[in-house]
Amino acid sequence: xxxxxxxxxxxxxxxxxxxxxxxxxxxxxxxxxxxxxxxxxxxxxxxxxxxxxxxxxxxxxxxxxxxxxxxxxxxxxxxxxxxxxxxxxxxxxxxxxxxxxxxxxxxxxxxxxxxxxxxxxxxxxxxxxxxxxxxxxxxxxxxxxxxxxxxxxxxxxxxxxxxxxxxxxxxxxxxxxxxxxxxxxxxxxxxxxxxxxxxxxxxxxxxxxxxxxxxxxxxxxxxxxxxxxxxxxxxxxxxxxxxxxxxxxxxxxxxxxxxxxxxxxxxxxxxxxxxxxxxxxxxxxxxxxxxxxxxxxxxxxxxxxxxxxxxxxxxxxxxxxxxxxxxxxxxxxxxxxxxxxxxxxxxxxxxxxxxxxxxxxxxxxxxxxxxxxxxxxxxxxxxxxxxxxxxxxxxxxxxxxxxxxxxxxxxxxxxxxxxxxxxxxxxxxxxxxx
Numbered sequence: 001x002x003x004x005x006x007x008x009x010x011x012x013x014x015x016x017x018x019x020x021x022x023x024x025x026x027x028x029x030x031x032x033x034x035x036x037x038x039x040x041x042x043x044x045x046x047x048x049x050x051x052x053x054x055x056x057x058x059x060x061x062x063x064x065x066x067x068x069x070x071x072x073x074x075x076x077x078x079x080x081x082x083x084x085x086x087x088x089x090x091x092x093x094x095x096x097x098x099x100x101x102x103x104x105x106x107x108x109x110x111x112x113x114x115x116x117x118x119x120x121x122x123x124x125x126x127x128x129x130x131x132x133x134x135x136x137x138x139x140x141x142x143x144x145x146x147x148x149x150x151x152x153x154x155x156x157x158x159x160x161x162x163x164x165x166x167x168x169x170x171x172x173x174x175x176x177x178x179x180x181x182x183x184x185x186x187x188x189x190x191x192x193x194x195x196x197x198x199x200x201x202x203x204x205x206x207x208x209x210x211x212x213x214x215x216x217x218x219x220x221x222x223x224x225x226x227x228x229x230x231x232x233x234x235x236x237x238x239x240x241x242x243x244x245x246x247x248x249x250x251x252x253x254x255x256x257x258x259x260x261x262x263x264x265x266x267x268x269x270x271x272x273x274x275x276x277x278x279x280x281x282x283x284x285x286x287x288x289x290x291x292x293x294x295x296x297x298x299x300x301x302x303x304x305x306x307x308x309x310x311x312x313x314x315x316x317x318x319x320x321x322x323x324x325x326x327x328x329x330x331x332x333x334x335x336x337x338x339x340x341x342x343x344x345x346x347x348x349x350x351x352x353x354x355x356x357x358x359x360x361x362x363x364x365x366x367x368x369x370x371x372x373x374x375x376x377x378x379x380x381x382x383x384x385x386x387x388x389x390x391x392x393x394x395x396x397x398x399x400x401x402x403x404x405x406x407x408x409x410x411x412x413x414x415x416x417x418x419x420x421x422x423x424x425x426x427x428x429x430x431x432x433x434x
Contacts, residue, residue, distance in 0.1 A: 015068060020058025022087075023079045025051040033411055035388040036343055037306075043388060044414035052413075055087060063093045072104045078114040086118030089128065101130040104145075105138055116145045120152040121413050136160055137327065140167035147179035152409060156183045165191050170200040177203070181210030184404070189216065196222055201233040214242055215400060220244070235265040242269035245399045247365075254281065263339070267294050271301035272393065274367040274374060278302060279355060286348045296346035301390060304371030305354060307344040312354055314347040369394075376401065376428070383408060384421055388423040402428060 029051050032043045032154040040275055059265045061068055069084045088100040100119075107115055119131070135146040136159065143160035144167075147329045150157040157179040164176040176194055196218060197206030204222070211219020222422050226234035227249065236242075238256060250273050256266035267285055270278040285295030296307060307313040346369050358371075368372045370382055379398045383391055391410050406424035 009397055011320075012061075012064075015058060015061045015064075018054045018060075018072075019068070019072075019083065021049060021078070022054035022058060025054055026083055027079045034339070036339075037387055039385055039387055040414055040417060041385070048414055055083070055090075058083075058087050059091055063095075065091055066093050066095055066099055070099060073099075076111075078110060081111060081114040082118035084118070085115035086122050089119045089124060089131070090122035094127075097127050097130055100141050101134045102113075103418055104131055104142070104265075105134045108141060112141065113148075116148055121411075121416075138344075140164055140169065142165075142173050144175035145174035146193050147175045151175075151179040152412070153184050154407070154409070156185065157188075161188065161191070165195075168196075170203050173198070173200075173203050174206040177206040177210045181213040192216060192219060205233060205236055207295045208237060209240065212244065213396060213400060215403070224249055224252070227256065230256050230259045230260045230262060235262050237274055238262065238265050238269040239393045240396065242272040243393055244400060250275075254278075257281070263291065264294055267291060267298055271298040271390065272367075272369075272397075274302045274369050276359060276362045279359075279362070283348070283352055283355060286346050286351060292348070293343040293345055294340050296351065297340070297343055297389075299351060299355075301370070302368050303358065307346055307351075310354060312347055312350045314346045314350075316345055337391055340369075352403070380406065380421075380425070380428075398424075402431075405431060423427070 004368060025047060029043070029047045032047055035043060038046065058066060058068070061249075064105075065087060069088060072080055072084050075081055075084075082377050085100060085103070086346045088103075098314075100115075104112070104115060111294065132146065134148070135142045140163055144164035146160040147157055147164050150160070159177075161179055164172045165302055167173065177191060189211075192207045192211045194212070195203050195212070197398045198204050198207070208219045208223045208226075223234075223237045223241055224245070227238060230252075234256070240255055242253050245253075253266055253269050253273060256262040256269075261268075267282075270281060279299060282295045282299040282302070286292045286299070288295075300306060305312060362368060363373075369378055370386065372378045376398065380395055383394050383398060386394075388410075391408075395408050395410055402424075405427040408420045408424065410417070412420075
């Protein structure tokens, strides 16, 4: 009997179900990229593998996938837009990239950036060129979006960087600066130098972060100055100053704990200072209900403790949110808890006993992470096997200390991150053998 030449179309209800599942799993995967407990392997096996399965369930529609996705590009759901852009960027139908180019050209604001997120993690090939052309020619916002793609994929930007920076729109300038942080071409350094003098704090902060990545002395000096002056805009930079600084810079981090606007970020930065003194500060911080969970996270980062595993967690108090509202309640307040408010609550006395039993093995002035004195091998191990939460800063440190030889994109899919890790280890091994 001869097989029918007709190829049956997939069951559309299953394809649509896969699209809904992919949208749900994408949001969960994004959240797990900053997980307190799970590492890259666990995020991959718990969530990312299921996400890829759902995405495959959409792509199985073949040419029909474009018909399915096209009306959904008008959605206001950011995750749906991200998934639709992703399957069009990575899909095989010949008309998928044409539809994506049209949709990208029409998108602005949050819609554009949601779609860019889906594109940047896709495996792209030569058929993506029409989309690149639209991004490069549509205007400053699209040029900035192309800068983000370049930065994510560690490729050298072209005219789009100049176009985005020349817009004088701070958010677009930030994207241009980030792209300049991943290339060795000294000609891009002029954008960082100009941005360090910007009147906009976000632009200055991006210039400092990118300049530090490129080991520019003027950028580092500005980061240290802001930390010492305890300016509010120093908050996002405190972790960088802690990671790359010495004793004097570390004193600035500790002093920032007295500044209400900087306390939480300074407490997080203590985890990168990693000294016994930093541990003692964490123990004191655990007695403050507002910072107890954050202080415990920092303690665990330094010592390698785990509140649940080591029986150091306290029971959470009754949920105050369940209480009825009163006339004094702020009815306009954001009722979604911050991530740090969901971290485990420490049993302060149990943690104190835990530290007392181990403190003799820690030397004053020595930096520890995960209970080990920090060197490059400890950094790499923490990046490759440790929890997701602190990985971006650890990757930055490894990148700076190895002059870019070890670099990982922490928001990429796991297989891309693993590939970058292998390349980084090979580069370090080659350097060591010379």
